[in-house]
Amino acid sequence: MAAKAKKAVKKSAKPAPRKAAARRPVVPAAPQERPGLIEVGGKPATVIGPDIRVGQKAPHFAAQVGVWAGQDLWANIEPLEATAGKVRILTPLPSLDTSTCDAETRRFNQAAAGLGENIQVIVISTDLPVAQKRWCGNAGVDRVYTVSDHLDASFGAQYGTLIKERRWHRRAVFVVDEQGVVQYAAYMPKLGDQPNYEEVLATAKRLAGR
Numbered sequence: 001m002a003a004k005a006k007k008a009v010k011k012s013a014k015p016a017p018r019k020a021a022a023r024r025p026v027v028p029a030a031p032q033e034r035p036g037l038i039e040v041g042g043k044p045a046t047v048i049g050p051d052i053r054v055g056q057k058a059p060h061f062a063a064q065v066g067v068w069a070g071q072d073l074w075a076n077i078e079p080l081e082a083t084a085g086k087v088r089i090l091t092p093l094p095s096l097d098t099s100t101c102d103a104e105t106r107r108f109n110q111a112a113a114g115l116g117e118n119i120q121v122i123v124i125s126t127d128l129p130v131a132q133k134r135w136c137g138n139a140g141v142d143r144v145y146t147v148s149d150h151l152d153a154s155f156g157a158q159y160g161t162l163i164k165e166r167r168w169h170r171r172a173v174f175v176v177d178e179q180g181v182v183q184y185a186a187y188m189p190k191l192g193d194q195p196n197y198e199e200v201l202a203t204a205k206r207l208a209g210r
Contacts, residue, residue, distance in 0.1 A: 033047075034046060034048075038189075039190070040163060045165045046165060048163075052185050054182055057182070058180050065129060066129040067132060067141075068146075077147060087175065088174075089120070090173070091108060093123065094125065094191055095125055096132060097135065102139070104171075111201055118178075121143070121145070122144070122146075123147070124146075124169065126167055127150065129148045132146040160172075171193065171195070184199075184203040186200075
């Protein structure tokens with residue numbers, strides 16, 4: 001009888017539960033690096049991030065306010081969220097204190113006077129917010145918004161404009177529609193090249209129904 005009882009106990013015994021496998025931490029992929037894509041000072045330089053294409057959703061990015069109506073200097077802002085429902089012209093550039101960037105920003109500021117309330121020009125550079133505010137004040141630029149990508153280069157790494165060796169942006173222009181889709185994208189081959197203003201402005205006006 002004892003042997004039978006012992007055998008019955010063995011049959012009813014349940015296998016020990018297996019230990020759950022430890023989950024490996026998710027490591028974010030490093031931004032893409034593209035050596036020699038552009039020249040800076042006569043030397044090949046590395047661009048961080050992929051090129052943005054027409055038809056894709058515009059990546060959201062964080063920045064700090066240089067000049068933005070109703071916002072404090074250095075305030076954290078998500079520019080695409082803050083201008084949701086508008087057509088956006090995004091103009092990343094190396095520095096407002098360079099002659100080409102100066103000319104470009106003045107040109108877009110002048111054009112902004114005739115664009116209407118539903119088109120917003122946003123200038124992005126790695127200048128400090130205080131430098132952006134100083135430059136805009138000295139230049140009388142008051143119709144475009146300027147934001148700084150200095151702290152974490154959120155814009156540059158996602159839009160393929162960050163130059164690794166200088167921590168500047170390569171010059172480019174993007175037009176984002178009211179639904180947040182990129183409808184125009186152009187990268188300047190050289191830092192000294194200016195965008196096709198007529199083409200950019202015509203695209204923005206068409207999207208805004210002008």
